[in-house]
Amino acid sequence: MSGHFLDNERLADLLVQRASEGLSEADWHELDGLLIAYPEADPQALEVTAAALLLAGEWKEEPLPESVRRRLNAAAAEFSAGIPKVSQLSAAVARREAKPAASTSAGFAWFAAAASIVLAIATWIPRLDYQYSGKVDLLSQASQDSETLVVERQKLLASSSPWQKEWSPAEDPSGTAVKGDVVWDPVSQTGYMRFTGLQANDPGTLQYQLWIFDETRDDHYPVDGGVFDIPSGDSEVVVPILAKLPVRTPKLFAVTIERSGGVVVSSRERIVVVAAVSGG
Amino acid sequence: MTDSVLARIARGDPHSVRACMDEFGGLVWTIARRLTRTRADAEDAVQEIFTDVWRSAGRFDPVRGSEKVFISTIARRRLIDRLRRAKHVPVMESEDVLERIGWADSGDRGEICAEAVNAAQAVAQLKPDQQKVIELGVLNGMSHQEIADALRMPLGTVKTQMRRGLIQVRALMGLESRPPADEVAQ
Numbered sequence: 001m002s003g004h005f006l007d008n009e010r011l012a013d014l015l016v017q018r019a020s021e022g023l024s025e026a027d028w029h030e031l032d033g034l035l036i037a038y039p040e041a042d043p044q045a046l047e048v049t050a051a052a053l054l055l056a057g058e059w060k061e062e063p064l065p066e067s068v069r070r071r072l073n074a075a076a077a078e079f080s081a082g083i084p085k086v087s088q089l090s091a092a093v094a095r096r097e098a099k100p101a102a103s104t105s106a107g108f109a110w111f112a113a114a115a116s117i118v119l120a121i122a123t124w125i126p127r128l129d130y131q132y133s134g135k136v137d138l139l140s141q142a143s144q145d146s147e148t149l150v151v152e153r154q155k156l157l158a159s160s161s162p163w164q165k166e167w168s169p170a171e172d173p174s175g176t177a178v179k180g181d182v183v184w185d186p187v188s189q190t191g192y193m194r195f196t197g198l199q200a201n202d203p204g205t206l207q208y209q210l211w212i213f214d215e216t217r218d219d220h221y222p223v224d225g226g227v228f229d230i231p232s233g234d235s236e237v238v239v240p241i242l243a244k245l246p247v248r249t250p251k252l253f254a255v256t257i258e259r260s261g262g263v264v265v266s267s268r269e270r271i272v273v274v275a276a277v278s279g280g
Numbered sequence: 281m282t283d284s285v286l287a288r289i290a291r292g293d294p295h296s297v298r299a300c301m302d303e304f305g306g307l308v309w310t311i312a313r314r315l316t317r318t319r320a321d322a323e324d325a326v327q328e329i330f331t332d333v334w335r336s337a338g339r340f341d342p343v344r345g346s347e348k349v350f351i352s353t354i355a356r357r358r359l360i361d362r363l364r365r366a367k368h369v370p371v372m373e374s375e376d377v378l379e380r381i382g383w384a385d386s387g388d389r390g391e392i393c394a395e396a397v398n399a400a401q402a403v404a405q406l407k408p409d410q411q412k413v414i415e416l417g418v419l420n421g422m423s424h425q426e427i428a429d430a431l432r433m434p435l436g437t438v439k440t441q442m443r444r445g446l447i448q449v450r451a452l453m454g455l456e457s458r459p460p461a462d463e464v465a466q
Contacts, residue, residue, distance in 0.1 A: 006447055012443055012447065013439070013443065016439070016442055016443040016446055016447075019446060020360075020417050020418070020424070020442055020446075021360060021363075021364070021417070021423050021424060022360040022361060022363070022364045044353065045450060045455065046446050046447070046450065047353050047356065047357065048344075048345060048349060048353050048455070049399075049446055049449055049450040049453065049455065050353075050356060050418050050446065051349050051352035051353040051355075051356055052345075052349050052352075052395040052396060052398070052399040052453065053399045053403060053414060053418045053419070053446075053449060054311065054352055054356060054418055054419060055348060055349065055352060055393060055395065055396035055399065056383060056384060056396045056397075056399040056400035056403060057314075057381050057382070057383065057384060057418075057419040058381050058382050058383060058384040059310060059314065059381050059384075059419075060310075061306045061307055061310045062306060062309055062310045062313065063305075063306050063309075064301075064305035064306055064308075064309045064326075065309070065323075067323070068305075068309065068323050068326055068327075069301075069305065071323070071327055072301050072305070072326065072327060072330055073298070073301075075327055075330065075331060076297045076298045076301055076330075076334075079297055079331065079334050080294035080295075080297045080298075081294075215339075
């Protein structure tokens with residue numbers, strides 16, 4: 001799409017609405033759809049402008065009241081207590097993915113990114129909205145046999161725009177022996193997950209679910225990437241990614257174990273594997 | 281060069297979480313008081329905002345702006361969400377009546393950050409109607425409909441002035457490499 005994103009009148013209206021009085025879910029959905037045509041657009045541009053304007057107001061900064069400070073101290077202590085656990089997980093991911101030849105600063109930057117990303121996983125709250133439709137995922141997976149999926153993945157890899165990232169184990173023991181990768185094409189919004197060593201699941205009890213963290217979205221609201229199963233007896237399984245919302249700038253793919261049918265609000269208790277996009 | 285407090289939080293430094301609160305607590309509290317209906321709302325909002333800031337610290341990019349603007353952006357987003365939700369909830373206590381505020385002289389905001397100075401200079405170049413609409417909406421947290429009522433202006437005109445004003449300020453602040461075709465000229 002040529003032209004400046006703010007030349008699109010409806011898109012500009014929605015971004016102004018977002019920056020000034022917020023959007024309804026329907027508006028968010030429409031905004032996401034319009035932004036696909038402008039991959040270079042900064043959807044936060046006018047929010048940042050409004051924040052700078054707010055600072056230009058004629059007001060005097062008031063000190064934080066002591067009662068609020070006490071509440072925040074408690075929240076800060078609780079938040080800080082979670083950091084070591086997150087850092088350990090990040091370090092585990094970093095050990096597995098860091099390249100020996102990488103410079104110290106590059107490795108450090110990657111570690112910082114991983115820490116913040118994994119922190120996001122540990123605290124996300126998937127949004128309760130239109131993106132959930134677990135049954136469709138399973139029908140889509142079943143409608144293609146495994147050989148077809150392998151071929152389709154190879155075709156996608158051979159095209160011009162996809163990238164490929166390896167899985168790293170996360171907290172859940174079921175992820176320790178998992179190998180494989182994610183292939184994602186941002187242009188066609190299609191992708192595949194490849195797994196070896198991921199335990200077969202009983203679809204009537206537990207299922208796997210993919211979440212995609214997008215740089216342009218709030219980390220509390222990852223995109224639901226679909227519910228899927230791993231059949232027994234297969235050494236390698238390829239699963240199509242079925243993102244329920246447009247994915248503009250993915251930064252992390254995470255697979256969790258959830259109850260049968262998938263969830264809209266993850267318990268965050270069983271994160272199996274992750275694939276970080278940034279710095280990898 | 282000293283690391284920013286947000287960079288330290290992103291790296292997992294537990295002391296920096298409280299340091300962030302010490303450094304920006306007053307800013308967040310003041311913004312929350314401006315954009316909430318009651319003091320109790322503001323107290324709840326501040327905790328939400330800081331939790332969001334700590335979690336989002338890894339996304340801060342000093343090339344794109346200052347920590348103050350990054351934190352203020354998160355604060356405004358949270359507070360706007362709360363205002364939207366609050367429309368459906370009856371208020372159980374009396375709402376605070378806060379005095380409306382206007383624009384500071386651009387020379388007075390040097391202690392805040394460079395973006396605030398630029399924004400003040402940019403807004404001074406807008407038409408009076410655009411300045412007023414942005415003043416009521418951004419500084420005083422009024423909805424488009426509330427602005428239309430206060431200024432006795434059609435709702436569509438308020439929306440247009442808000443759009444043109446924000447886009448023009450962005451261009452005048454040098455945040456946009458190429459302003460859209462019809463906004464700055466009007």
